[in-house]
Amino acid sequence: MRWVLRIAGALAAALVLALAVGATWQAWVTKHDRAEHPAPGRMLTVEGMDLHLDCRGTGRPVVVLEAGLTSGSTSWVLVHDAMSRDTEVCAYDRPGLDWSEPGDGPARADVVARRLHALLGAAGLEGPYVLVGMSAGGVYVRTFRKLYLTDVAGLVLVDSSHEQQGLR
Numbered sequence: 001m002r003w004v005l006r007i008a009g010a011l012a013a014a015l016v017l018a019l020a021v022g023a024t025w026q027a028w029v030t031k032h033d034r035a036e037h038p039a040p041g042r043m044l045t046v047e048g049m050d051l052h053l054d055c056r057g058t059g060r061p062v063v064v065l066e067a068g069l070t071s072g073s074t075s076w077v078l079v080h081d082a083m084s085r086d087t088e089v090c091a092y093d094r095p096g097l098d099w100s101e102p103g104d105g106p107a108r109a110d111v112v113a114r115r116l117h118a119l120l121g122a123a124g125l126e127g128p129y130v131l132v133g134m135s136a137g138g139v140y141v142r143t144f145r146k147l148y149l150t151d152v153a154g155l156v157l158v159d160s161s162h163e164q165q166g167l168r
Helices: 002-036 109-122 136-147
Strands: 042-046 049-056 062-066 089-092 129-134 152-158
Touching: 042 109, 049 109, 062 109, 062 136, 089 109, 109 136, 129 136, 136 152
Parallel strands: 062 089, 062 129, 129 152
Antiparallel strands: 042 049, 049 089
16 A cells, blocks of 8 residues: 555656646746747736737727637738728737736626727727727627727628527
8 A cells, every 4th residue: 555655646746846847848938939029019007917909000090900719919910011001900919818918717708898998098099999800809899889889980890709609
C-alpha cells in the first residue's frame, strides 16, 4: 500500500511541476508576443479592463465593426483599411480576445452592448454609428440598437446569428 502512496505523491509533484512550468512558459510567451506584436490601436479602460480599440480613417458616421463570438479586431483585417478610405472605421476586441484583457467569461449580449457603448464613449466617439455585426456580432449590434436607438444610424449584418437560433 505504501508504494501506491509514493506513486500518487510522485504523480502529484509531477503535476504541480508541470503546471508551474506551463504557467511560466505561458506568461513568457504572452509577454514576448505583446512586445513583438503591439496593439495597432489604443487601449482604453472600461469596467476596470483594458480593451483594445483600433480606429482608422476620418469622417462620419463612425462605422463600428463587431466580430463573431470568438473573434476580435483581426477578423476584419481584409476590410478595415478599405472601409476607412471613406469614413472612420473602428474594430475592437471584447475581453479575452486579441489585445484586450481577459474578462470573467462569456458575456450576455446586453453586457457586450453596454461595454461597447462605454468603450466608444471613453474613446470620445460620438454617434450615431453604423454598426457592422458578423456572426454572433449580429446579435450584439441588434442588442446595442435596442439599448441605444438614437446612437445608431444603421446596421449591417454579415452572416449574422439570431438570438433564438439555439432554440430552433
